[in-house]
Amino acid sequence: MIDRRTFLKISTLVTLGAAGGRELAAGLEAIDPAALPAAGAAGAAKRWALVIDVAKCLETPDCDRCIAACNRGHNVPRIDDDRHEVKWIWKEPFEQAFPDQENPWLDDKLKSAPVLTLCNHCDNPPCVRVCPTKATFRRPDGIVDMDLHRCIGCRYCMVACPYGSRSFNWMNPRPHIPRIDPEYPTRTKGVVEKCTFCVERLDKGQAPLCAAACPAGALVFGDLSDDTSEVRKRLKSRFALQRKAALGTKPMVFYLI
């Protein structure tokens, strides 16, 4: 738990930071349609996916613009206690994001390299299967979404997710949101939440915040069902890993190595 004083300090810092970042974010908004060539016209893609160019991302290991943009745009609370924190997109050391890729002779630098992790929007999602109220569901375009008003807070989806991609609001999140964006709902204590691939932006023909915020173009979002899409091109050009692919969940976040 953080006390009031620390909280105020952090929130002031974050607010100052955000003010500086906003102009940048506004600039990125403008290029959104370009980032989404396939979806803009058709309106609905058949299969959304995210391709993360890990090599490119690691060129600037300290950059966290995607994370900051997501947190700010979705009112993700900032909770320092790692048992209770809420995360949509965040970084994990390579060996923890890919525990099945480990070997004792893996280079230490790669072992601890920060890799972006988020909901995989699986084609075969265990979380959707176990939810007793259909509060989490798979859309026809493949996105695993949440109805935050229907969730009863049983946390079965968290238990079923093999990626640790789901967060429960163990505490009232509102006091922990550095700067509330009135455009996006805040959540309440006792519900589960996670990345939604920015469904609210996709519906307007815009790319997800993380992909839009990446200055290096390391995050590529697009439609897998369209073989001319940028994601398909990237997947053809390089070798890609999926997290715990052997489990058969068919994750739709790909990591170019």
Next chain:
Amino acid sequence: MLEKALTGKPRYWVWIACLAAAAGAGVFTWAYQLSSDSESTGLGRDVPWGAFIANYTFMVGVAASAVMVVLPYYLHDYKRFGRITVLGEFIAVAAVAVAILFIMADLGQPQRALNLALHPTPGSPFFWNMVLLNGYLLLNLALGWLGLDAERNHIPASKWVRIVSIFSIPWAVSIHTLTSFVYAGLIAHPFWNTAIMGPRFLASAFAAGPALLILLCMLVRRVSRFDPGREAIQKVATIVCYAMIVDIFFILMEFFSAFYGGSAEHTASLRYLWIGLDGHRMMVPLMWTSAVLGVSGVVILLVPALRRTEGWLALACGAIFIATWIDKGMGLIVGGFAVSPMGRINDYVPTLSEIIISIGIYAAGALILTVLYKIAVAVKEAEIPQAPSDQRAEVLAAPLRPETELREMGRV
């Protein structure tokens, strides 16, 4: 019949008051947990379930075990269980109530619990648990109550009651199978993702539930004039013994698959529980306590001279009950979460708030059980002619009449 629960000796009312107070403390703590802005449990993103779900899992098993007296009585016409069938059914009622309360206490948004019914999702084991548990609660309450009412009025129970009681047998098996499905289908946790989970749940349930029934029968005999019957208790003890042996066998099967196969993920949870993993040894003493209690319980029950001695029998039943409670409660849950999806090792210790709520829920269950048992015992006591105590001792000491003689007497 309910009026029989409203008269009692002072000790009865003191007991009721104590349980009500404990349940009240639980409700109060739960209300605080819900309304406060912060988190008062020991849970977190890597250990999202804890004491509540552990106890829920265990108590569904206790509830299902009523089938172990219902089945021999209704299906195989084993008369000696006729006296205790209602006691088994009432344990089921209280145990299911406890299980449902634990689920409610665990929910982040309990006021939305009806969404389970408003948006039925047959693909989720939790949905089936909700349907089957509530059905089983009503079924056992109805069967116990109607059976007791018939006994009070000296008439045989209606034919349809017998038909429904046979229906309750597969129902009991399915509630606990479905509880195992909550875990057995999760690829995220190799420790749970195993086909032995269902059989293991049933075996440990048929050990723990009947063990509790024996202890309660002994208690009933002490505090009332109703004697559930020595022969019946001995038969239940045999069931406890073999069910526990089967349970231990199933647990050992898991060790073989995990360690001979050598899967790192599969062995990690077992290592964490039984020998410690990377210095995390919190559960090790608890698991070995469970093993020692379970095995000694079986040994006591296997020796006829000990099994027939009331003190030893009570000891064995208590040991087996606690052993399965550790193994299928905290052992199962904490073991499953020992290694997070990111490969981190997690410990979990329930907080005071979780413990108070858990005690409160068990107190509520004990309250339900006390009231139901009070009624059952009052009905059964009314059947026993008032006799001076030395005569009663004589009656109890007399050898049991053989089945054929009873049949001639029209008692069967």
